[in-house]
Amino acid sequence: MTSLRRGLRSEWLTTRVQIALGLLFIGAALPKLADPPSFAHMIYNYRLLPGGLVNLPALVLPWFELLCGVALVLGIWNRTAAALLGLLLVLFVAALGVNLARGNAIECGCFDVRDAGKSVTERLHDMRMTVLRDVGLLALVAQILYATQYHEPPSTEHGV
Amino acid sequence: MNVRRHLLEAATLLLVAVVVALVSNGLASRERKLKLPGDYPNATTVTKAAPAGDSSAPEQAVKAESSPATAQQGSASSASKVNREPTPAPAKPRGAAAASAESAPSRKSPVSFSPASPAFDPVAAFPPHPDKPYVEISGEDAARLHAAGVPFLDARRTSAFEEGHVAGARPVSVWESDVDEKVLALIGEQDGKKPLVLYCSGGDCEDSHLLAQKLWGAGFNNNLVYRDGFPDWVRRGGAVRTGTNP
Numbered sequence: 064m065t066s067l068r069r070g071l072r073s074e075w076l077t078t079r080v081q082i083a084l085g086l087l088f089i090g091a092a093l094p095k096l097a098d099p100p101s102f103a104h105m106i107y108n109y110r111l112l113p114g115g116l117v118n119l120p121a122l123v124l125p126w127f128e129l130l131c132g133v134a135l136v137l138g139i140w141n142r143t144a145a146a147l148l149g150l151l152l153v154l155f156v157a158a159l160g161v162n163l164a165r166g167n168a169i170e171c172g173c174f175d176v177r178d179a180g181k182s183v184t185e186r187l188h189d190m191r192m193t194v195l196r197d198v199g200l201l202a203l204v205a206q207i208l209y210a211t212q213y214h215e216p217p218s219t220e221h222g223v
Numbered sequence: 224m225n226v227r228r229h230l231l232e233a234a235t236l237l238l239v240a241v242v243v244a245l246v247s248n249g250l251a252s253r254e255r256k257l258k259l260p261g262d263y264p265n266a267t268t269v270t271k272a273a274p275a276g277d278s279s280a281p282e283q284a285v286k287a288e289s290s291p292a293t294a295q296q297g298s299a300s301s302a303s304k305v306n307r308e309p310t311p312a313p314a315k316p317r318g319a320a321a322a323s324a325e326s327a328p329s330r331k332s333p334v335s336f337s338p339a340s341p342a343f344d345p346v347a348a349f350p351p352h353p354d355k356p357y358v359e360i361s362g363e364d365a366a367r368l369h370a371a372g373v374p375f376l377d378a379r380r381t382s383a384f385e386e387g388h389v390a391g392a393r394p395v396s397v398w399e400s401d402v403d404e405k406v407l408a409l410i411g412e413q414d415g416k417k418p419l420v421l422y423c424s425g426g427d428c429e430d431s432h433l434l435a436q437k438l439w440g441a442g443f444n445n446n447l448v449y450r451d452g453f454p455d456w457v458r459r460g461g462a463v464r465t466g467t468n469p
Contacts, residue, residue, distance in 0.1 A: 099248065099257050100380065100398035107263055114263035122248050122257055127240035134236070143232040167269045178424070 077210040078138070081145070084203050085135030088128045088148060094176050095125035105172030109158050127151075135207075142211045149204035156197045159190050254381045256400040263397070264436040345371045351416040351444040357435035358447055360420070362459050365449040368420050369461065374413065378423045378430035379453070381467075389422065389453065390462035391469050397433045406441050415442045425452030 070076065095102040103121035106112065112120070128151070134144035155173070162169055168186035170179060171193045181189065248256055345368055352358055360368075369375060375392035377384045384394040395405045413419065419438065423430035435446040449456070457463060 096247075099251070099255055100396070103257055103261065104398050107266055110267050110269045112266060114266035115260035117263055117266060118257040118259055118261035122244040122259075123240050126244045126247075127237065130236050130240055140232045140236070143229045144236070146229070147233055147236065162269075165269050178428075180426075 071206055072210045072213055074210075077207060080203050080206050081135045081138065081141055084145070084148065084200065084207070085132040085137075087200070088132035089136070091174050092125040092129035092132065094174065095121075095172075096129065098176050099125075101176035102172060105170065105176055108167075108169040108172075109162060110167060111158055111161065124151075142208065145204050145207040145211070149201060149208070152197045152201050152204065156194055156201075159194050159197075163187065163190050163194070253401050254396075254399055258400045258403075262403075262437070263433060265433075343367060343371055345373050345418050346416070346445075349418045349445060349447055353444040356439035356446060357421070357432060359450040360447045362449070362451055362455045364447070365420055365422070365456065366459065366461060368418060368447065373418045373420055373447075375420045375422065375449075376409075376431075376434065377453075378421055378434040379428075383424075385465065385467055387453070387457070387463050387465050388469075389456055390464045392422075392464075393469050394467075395434055397430050397437065402434075402437065406437060409438070409443075410441060413443070415444050418445045418447050419443060420447045420449055422449035422452045422456070425450070425454045428452060 099118075099121050102125065103118050106121050107114075107117050127147075131144040131148050131151075134140050135148070155171075159171060166187075168183040169190070170181065170186060171190060173193060248259075349358070349360075349364075349368070365375075369389065369391070375389045376395045377388045377392045378395060378397055379388075380396050380398060381394050384392075384396075388394070393405075395402060395409075421431040421434050421438075431448045431452065435448055438446050
């Protein structure tokens with residue numbers, strides 16, 4: 064158990080997880096940045112936001128993913144960036160879960176914002192797989208947060 | 224835990240993302256730009272597709288937070304100054320060919336694309352329907368209306384329009400920032416009571432329905448949504464053009 068904890072805290076592992084997660088989110092952001100209207104369409108398909116609020120996340124979310132991804136790759140503010148990406152992943156899982164529960168078969172728009180022309184069954188299957196993938200990515204976020212808590216500089220808020 | 228520092232970093236990342244997003248949107252080309260706020264009717268209404276795995280199967284509304292027409296009230300674009308009474312939508316197809324297509328929706332019979340007979344009057348066959356945003360029509364009806372010179376509007380993205388569109392159609396993508404300008408231009412050109420045929424990619428594509436809601440809000444009372452859209456048009460051998468021109 065101690066060796067597992069030591070392994071999870073190792074800088075070698077944490078650096079590689081940070082880079083992998085960062086590159087993944089950079090890769091996810093690029094197609095959305097290239098075609099914001101298609102990404103807005105994807106967000107609309109989730110049927111969770113009022114029409115007036117669809118475009119703002121379509122514009123901001125890709126840049127947010129890109130910035131957090133770059134921060135992780137470069138090792139800047141990595142704990143904050145990992146926590147924010149974890150929050151995003153939780154939101155993605157919740158959004159997909161809601162739509163799975165109500166049978167709204169959609170394309171997730173995670174890495175591709177074009178309509179792939181899949182059938183309803185294929186889309187529902189992809190949605191379930193995406194939820195599993197996002198849960199796996201949350202495990203990577205958890206590893207970063209677990210490991211970096213030991214590298215935190217001491218707080219100076221109270222003059223310690 | 225340095226919570227304050229982390230919150231500050233998170234706020235900085237979010238702020239930078241918002242600023243860069245707004246600047247890049249301001250500098251984006253017409254086809255990539257999004258307008259703020261968005262303007263999409265029925266954004267929280269879920270349609271449940273048939274479980275058979277066919278994405279082109281008819282859909283059934285399972286939840287309506289607001290009726291389509293009610294949502295349309297809010298979505299009436301800046302181009303719209305017309306008040307409407309909320310009504311249930313969509314409407315049933317009309318016209319002889321529409322009726323036959325409804326009874327046999329999977330049939331894809333060859334259609335004559337020769338000019339419509341002089342007796343065919345589009346307005347008589349498809350009278351205005353001010354109580355609902357659109358009426359769905361079949362490929363046969365679309366072919367007759369096309370032959371009769373009824374305007375076609377392509378609701379897909381401009382890039383898809385340029386790759387191929389119904390001959391004579393105009394691009395009016397609901398997802399691009401200039402949609403209101405195009406609707407405004409249409410108000411000056413087109414009598415709101417005359418038929419307009421709107422299409423997108425068929426199947427579960429809703430862009431033509433969204434455009435119909437927008438046009439209805441702007442006073443167009445005769446929006447005919449070509450249900451099976453451009454793929455059906457191509458299958459039927461309809462006239463197709465590529466590039467930016469209609």
